[in-house]
Amino acid sequence: MAAINSDLSVIGYTFEDIQAMASEVLKHSTLRPKIGIICGTGLDGIAEAVENQTVVSYDSIPGFPVSTVKGHSGHFVFGTLQGKAVLLMRGRLHYYEGYPMWKVAMPVRVMKAVGIETLLVTNAAGGLNPDYKTGDLMVIKDHIDLPGLTGECVLIGKNDERFGPRFLATNGTYDKDLRQKFMEVVAEMGHADIIKEGVYIMIGGPTFSSTAEVRVLRMFGADAVGMSTVPEAVVGRHSSMRVFGVSLITDMVDFEDGSQFQVTHDDVLKVAHQRAQLMKKMFLKFVQFID
Ligand SMILES: O=P(O)(O)O[C@@H]1C[C@H](O)[C@@H](CO)O1
């Protein structure tokens, strides 16, 4: 009798699958971007600033999963930002939507096959660090892959070395120069007061964390909690991309027992929309410095 799970080929897309999807995406534009941007929940305002846009809907790419979450519209946008060719993902995939972890970050492999070398990732997150406030931005200096630590690492499954190495060091995932440049840009724009640098912890979601859980997350050393980004950043590094991530703090978690405040997805979207224009301006300045 065959061993259970002996067919490892069912885990993951093949190199050829990814190449085929990338070719499909590339058919739609003559641009060959090296900068890729993944827009977090409600944070796709940056797409408005993209000039010479070509939109490629995920559902038009054979085999490509679709986004199902409010605030994630589900298409790639080719175009230029400050004259630089970019490829945006308006809509990401989350583990809690029911996708296996290896599928959640497969668009990053497609981006790599398209030619992306620098990956900029945004997300909406809850603030755990008591020095933060709603509306702050946290440049991600490191992450805690809670699903990964508990056996749901995005790189689990058969490894094709053409994607990257079997074993990956994930310290230093977030590019130091890009982090520094973003902080400088924001400070020059007069917003040094809202910019922080910290550790993002990924939970599987879709539940927002309980009071006991947020205490644990803080004890682990995390400054913000969210439900995405880490698989994308890990696959980005696995693909030898330069990775940058920034979290918008959409709410502050409450550590007190009996707290009446309960965050909702609409609260997250509201703060994301309030900050959309500012984030757009920051990214417009930031991309100028990316080679
Ligand atoms: O895609 P991101 O991580 O920005 O989305 C956050 C986390 C959940 O998907 C959602 C919760 O409101 O926002």
Ligand SMILES: Nc1nc2[nH]cnc2c(=O)[nH]1
């Ligand atoms: N509290 C909290 N707020 C969020 N905003 C976006 N994601 C999250 C999360 O996981 N927790």
